[in-house]
Amino acid sequence: MPENRARHGGRTIRLTVVIVPATSAKPAKDPVVFMEGGPGGDAIGAIPFLIDSQVNRDRDLIVMTQRGGLHSQPNLACPEIDRFYAGAVGRRYDAPSTGRLLVRATKQCRDRLTAAGVELSAYNTTENAADFADLRRALGIRQWNVYGYSYGTDLALTYLRRQPAGIRSMAIDSVAPPQIVSLPWTWDSAAEGIDAIFRACAAQPRCKSRYPDVRRTLTEQVRRLEAHPLTVMAQPPGGGSPVKVVLDGGALVNLLVADGGALPAVDVPAALDELAHGNPQRFARARAAGATPAVGEFAYGLTNSVACSEWVPEFSQRDVLQAGRRNFPGWPDTVLAQAPQLPFQYEVCRVWSVPDRTAVQRVTTVSKVPALVVSGTFDAKTGASWGAYAARTLSRSTVVRIPGVGHWVVPQSSCAQRVLASFLAHPSTPDTGCVAGLAPKPFTITP
Structure with a gap:
């Protein structure tokens, strides 16, 4: 050509x-x-x-x-x-x-x-x-x-x-x-996809009962991690030695948008709840996938x-x-200033x-x-x-x-x-x- x-x-x-x-x-x-x-x-x-x-x-x-x-x-x-x-x-x-x-x-x-x-x-x-x-x-x-x-x-x-x-x-x-x-359009798509996951959770009685306000949990965790990032060791999903992973608000959001299989949508409410209660491993492992x-x-x-x-x-x-x-009203500007992906x-x-x-x-x-x-x-x-x-x-x-x-x-x-x-x-x-x-x-x- x-x-x-x-x-x-x-x-x-x-x-x-x-x-x-x-x-x-x-x-x-x-x-x-x-x-x-x-x-x-x-x-x-x-x-x-x-x-x-x-x-x-x-x-x-x-x-x-x-x-x-x-x-x-x-x-x-x-x-x-x-x-x-x-x-x-x-x-x-x-x-x-x-x-x-x-x-x-x-x-x-x-x-x-x-x-x-x-x-x-x-x-x-x-x-x-x-x-x-x-x-x-x-x-x-x-x-x-x-x-x-x-x-x-x-x-x-x-x-x-x-x-x-x-x-x-x-x-x-x-x-x-x-x-x-x-680039602005990427935020419209991110909101639509994430909101669809949360609405689907609310439509399933067990998910709604166990995770009654997953949308608020996400906002709280984005704000918390952006102010105080977590540094943890995590093993990549494909195996290998653990790697150092930093989770800030932007990383959290992009793991939700990426849809690459490391964090399936059906795990998102549980992963956010675990994160809110001090266990970041689902998100950390998904982030570690990028190390290889x-x-x-x-x-x-x-x-x-x-x-x-x-x-x-x-x-x-x-x-x-x-x-x-x-x-995403209420999210930190440092997160929102970067187009997802x-x-x-x-x-x-x-x-x-x-x-x-x-x-x-x-x-x-x-x-x-x-x-x-x-x-x-x-x-x-x-x-x-x-x-x-x-x-x-x-x-x-x-x-x-x-x-x-x-x-x-x-x-x-x-x-x-x-x-x-x-x-x-x-x-x-x-x-x-x-x-x-x-x-x-x-x-x-x-x-």
């Missing part, structure tokens, strides 16, 4: 493509192409989850590394940032000194990549979408179906808007609408090139703080230094292409309401909310898998009947 399509005759990049055959003896002719999240996630690493979810049951599955991702050339991994995050579990999450270390690691990565000739501004959603359009033509595919999750929905909606030819249907899972994605990152697997260079050109501009740090105050991003973007692309990227997708919009009610990264919001301008869309599931719904829900299969077979009339009987799993109740 061209690195920069506006620069004719310029440098080219290489992207890995994997085609996973359909398991059906008579597969449909229109394959499914997958768009990974992140930005910066490992698309090839997602293949086992896609196979387990039977995405390739009736159709071939096509997976391509996004530009800058693992298995692409160049790879915009930042081992410098991986090493920062490994050490950050033993530091205050939102302390200025932590931010300075992150900025230093980011600058080191940027300097290394640019010295190697990488044009960082070319790693954006517009070029990413054009890569997929070129792939369809290169493979000689007349029509295909698009499935993306998280940032992959931002990319998929951009692709549908800019390169609609050949798209038979589009399924988007855990939706980040391109016209909305920004897979160095080089996640492309932070792609993350920053997209975030700094498409998500950060047009909103200020003050806007982030105000969004945090609106969603993207701490110190304004300082990071000053050193990453890529041009503002919001005018071409922050645009609503309007389409008649059949669309399936899937969200999990416990998703605190991309709140479930944003799926319905994106669907307003997708005139042939079906919106599905799966109760009690967090980020990236399909691999977690057999019902969502059945709905996706039905949608691919009949995009205009998918069978969503299994959704009506769903409810969140019972919450963990401690003595």
